[in-house]
Amino acid sequence: xxxxxxxxxxxxxxxxxxxxxxxxxxxxxxxxxxxxxxxxxxxxxxxxxxxxxxxxxxxxxxxxxxxxxxxxxxxxxxxxxxxxxxxxxxxxxxxxxxxxxxxxxxxxxxxxxxxxxxxx
Amino acid sequence: xxxxxxxxxxxxxxxxxxxxxxxxxxxxxxxxxxxxxxxxxxxxxxxxxxxxxxxxxxxxxxxxxxxxxxxxxxxxxxxxxxxxxxxxxxxxxxxxxxxxxxxxxxxxxxxxxxxxxxxxxxxxxxxxxxxxxxxxxxxxxxxxxxxxxxxxxxxxxxxxxxxxxxxxxxxxxxxxxxxxxxxxxxxxxxxxxxxxxxxxxxxxxxxxxxxxxxxxxxxxxxxxxxxxxxxxxxxxxxxxxxxxxxxxxxxxxxxxxxxxxxxxxxxxxxxxxxxxxxxxxxxxxxxxxxxxxxxxxxxxxxxxxxxxxxxxxxxxxxxxxxxxxxxxxxxxxxxxxxxxxxxxxxxxxxxxxxxxxxxxxxxxxxxxxxxxxxxxxxxxxxxxxxxxxxxxxxxxxxxxxxxxxxxxxxxxxxxxxxxxxxxxxxxxxxxxxxxxxxxxxxxxxxxxxxxxxxxxxxxxxxxxxxxxxxxxxxxxxxxxxxxxxxxxxxxxxxxxxxxxxxxxxxxxxxxxxxxxxxxxxxxxxxxxxxxxxxxxxxxxxxxxxxxxxxxxxxxxxxxxxxxxxxxxxxxxxxxxxxxxx
Numbered sequence: 098x099x100x101x102x103x104x105x106x107x108x109x110x111x112x113x114x115x116x117x118x119x120x121x122x123x124x125x126x127x128x129x130x131x132x133x134x135x136x137x138x139x140x141x142x143x144x145x146x147x148x149x150x151x152x153x154x155x156x157x158x159x160x161x162x163x164x165x166x167x168x169x170x171x172x173x174x175x176x177x178x179x180x181x182x183x184x185x186x187x188x189x190x191x192x193x194x195x196x197x198x199x200x201x202x203x204x205x206x207x208x209x210x211x212x213x214x215x216x217x
Numbered sequence: 218x219x220x221x222x223x224x225x226x227x228x229x230x231x232x233x234x235x236x237x238x239x240x241x242x243x244x245x246x247x248x249x250x251x252x253x254x255x256x257x258x259x260x261x262x263x264x265x266x267x268x269x270x271x272x273x274x275x276x277x278x279x280x281x282x283x284x285x286x287x288x289x290x291x292x293x294x295x296x297x298x299x300x301x302x303x304x305x306x307x308x309x310x311x312x313x314x315x316x317x318x319x320x321x322x323x324x325x326x327x328x329x330x331x332x333x334x335x336x337x338x339x340x341x342x343x344x345x346x347x348x349x350x351x352x353x354x355x356x357x358x359x360x361x362x363x364x365x366x367x368x369x370x371x372x373x374x375x376x377x378x379x380x381x382x383x384x385x386x387x388x389x390x391x392x393x394x395x396x397x398x399x400x401x402x403x404x405x406x407x408x409x410x411x412x413x414x415x416x417x418x419x420x421x422x423x424x425x426x427x428x429x430x431x432x433x434x435x436x437x438x439x440x441x442x443x444x445x446x447x448x449x450x451x452x453x454x455x456x457x458x459x460x461x462x463x464x465x466x467x468x469x470x471x472x473x474x475x476x477x478x479x480x481x482x483x484x485x486x487x488x489x490x491x492x493x494x495x496x497x498x499x500x501x502x503x504x505x506x507x508x509x510x511x512x513x514x515x516x517x518x519x520x521x522x523x524x525x526x527x528x529x530x531x532x533x534x535x536x537x538x539x540x541x542x543x544x545x546x547x548x549x550x551x552x553x554x555x556x557x558x559x560x561x562x563x564x565x566x567x568x569x570x571x572x573x574x575x576x577x578x579x580x581x582x583x584x585x586x587x588x589x590x591x592x593x594x595x596x597x598x599x600x601x602x603x604x605x606x607x608x609x610x611x612x613x614x615x616x617x618x619x620x621x622x623x624x625x626x627x628x629x630x631x632x633x634x635x636x637x638x639x640x641x642x643x644x645x646x647x648x649x650x651x652x653x654x655x656x657x658x659x660x661x662x663x664x665x666x667x668x669x670x671x672x673x674x675x676x677x678x679x680x681x682x683x684x685x686x687x688x689x690x691x692x693x694x695x696x697x698x699x700x701x702x703x704x705x706x707x708x709x710x711x712x713x714x715x716x717x718x719x720x721x722x723x724x725x726x727x728x729x730x731x732x733x734x735x736x737x738x739x740x741x742x743x744x745x746x747x748x749x750x751x752x753x754x755x756x757x758x759x760x761x762x763x764x765x766x767x768x769x770x771x772x773x774x775x776x777x778x779x780x781x782x783x784x785x786x787x788x789x790x791x792x793x794x795x796x797x798x
Contacts, residue, residue, distance in 0.1 A: 213481075
């Protein structure tokens with residue numbers, strides 16, 4: 098399902114704190130014992146899954162931090178075939194597969210293996 | 218003396234009760250034949266049965282043709298059986314041919330035929346009356362007309378053969394609309410299920426997902442991707458023991474090869490399995506769970522220019538064990554609801570001879586289980602009708618309308634995974650996670666201990682058309698090494714679903730409302746505790762076979778951010794009207 102997402106307010110986090118984490122799902126920690134339903138196969142949903150997994154922050158005021166909005170923008174500008182592949186890869190991954198160095202606060206987009214498939 | 222007086226009074230009272238005024242008979246016949254305009258169908262159905270009973274007790278021979286018609290035609294309703302009994306009570310030997318025809322008709326229900334034989338005996342019918350059991354000792358032909366339905370009325374008299382035309386022989390049960398009789402002997406082998414089994418399921422899913430391949434000579438670009446998944450789950454809930462296990466495998470792979478040096482290849486393989494066993498004492502249980510998982514990733518991203526190539530391979534594995542206790546259980550009662558709907562469908566069509574008992578319900582559910590691999594619903598339909606008729610629940614062969622409604626019940630996809638009950642458990646988990654070493658990795662690695670809580674809830678209401686269900690979870694990492702975080706999270710969601718059906722059992726759509734709340738902490742430096750509160754509502758409605766409407770809305774607040782979403786999808790049209798000569 099494709100949702101028309103409107104971010105109405107984007108600066109409610111505390112002053113001086115550049116990152117809003119977003120709430121984590123049960124599967125964010127603890128290995129395979131803690132399961133989550135697979136996300137829908139669209140850009141918004143798989144990026145939500147990355148927030149749920151504590152792989153990326155929900156939002157960041159710092160330019161260059163790969164947050165939810167950056168994730169959606171990145172996937173949607175890909176060609177259809179790469180978009181499909183990236184979405185399928187994220188949706189099939191466990192949370193620990195999605196985490197990289199400095200997750201969830203300041204991850205580097207280039208470290209995500211699923212995103213590397215779309216990197217051309 | 219006192220006893221004699223009592224007997225006399227009782228006899229007088231009985232005589233009064235049986236001797237209905239003669240003038241009532243035409244009124245009773247009229248009530249049976251025509252539904253009064255000021256009476257709804259359900260009330261009329263009951264009044265009709267009462268009227269048939271009264272006709273049978275009336276001792277008035279004017280009631281005979283009306284009861285004969287009911288006995289002959291009303292094979293779907295209990296009123297047919299009332300009429301057969303009534304003909305015996307009325308004492309008119311003129312009804313014997315009709316009753317003989319019913320007794321000899323192999324397409325009639327066994328109980329109806331037995332009632333007809335008893336009525337014939339009351340009327341002093343001939344010993345040569347053509348009913349199967351009577352002929353069993355002296356002639357094989359009559360025996361053959363029994364359940365096997367050779368089509369003949371046996372060695373019966375010309376009188377019986379002649380009257381047989383009133384209820385045309387269907388050629389035996391095998392020649393019926395659905396061939397239910399022969400199907401009874403062709404029922405599939407049913408899965409073994411012990412008597413103390415409360416519920417069980419077995420689910421096999423192979424999801425091909427998507428597989429795409431493309432190549433064009435214009436840009437000389439090739440692309441391929443595939444997403445394939447499969448899962449298996451099995452669970453048995455018994456009174457004192459419950460166990461279940463499941464396994465999943467998922468492969469995502471792709472290869473994108475434009476012209477030139479650039480080339481991207483990737484593969485991800487995930488496999489996991491888990492098992493759970495519970496030992497119950499009343500509603501309280503002890504539980505043990507084990508989970509294993511393996512994840513493999515391969516990525517090769519070859520750049521257009523040398524020096525930008527990336528190749529990555531990672532392997533991760535999990536093995537975890539949890540022990541604890543809990544209270545209650547949540548069962549999937551979808552099959553049970555299907556039986557309830559079947560019963561209501563037969564009752565509405567006046568074809569329910571008696572309620573579906575537990576043994577028949579079990580046989581139906583296991584038959585559907587055994588036939589779940591069939592490409593069509595045909596065998597399930599035939600077997601269902603055969604089982605219901607054999608049990609004397611379905612009166613006669615269903616007509617086209619009732620067959621359609623039974624088929625709708627059997628095909629109803631809204632009856633899969635319908636939870637019922639309450640379950641709460643608390644476990645301590647010990648596990649070992651094998652992850653690729655990385656100095657600043659945010660993931661847990663090595664030994665991990667957790668406290669886990671799970672809650673489940675399900676309730677089916679309003680003739681099983683309204684479902685309330687919910688789940689809850691909480692996790693907290695214990696004994697984290699110095700410097701490692703102890704994250705925690707808790708969450709719950711509640712869903713209400715309203716299923717709607719058309720007049721003949723066609724699913725018309727559903728309304729679903731969901732609310733979710735989650736609270737978590739990563740327990741990292743500079744990280745906040747976060748709260749998510751969200752809700753969604755969806756409405757799906759099928760206007761006709763070519764038209765539908767879907768309206769959905771969502772609102773969520775997460776970490777101070779507000780998200781709103783809405784979607785409307787609507788199509789309207791009619792199926793093609795075509796003609797060709």
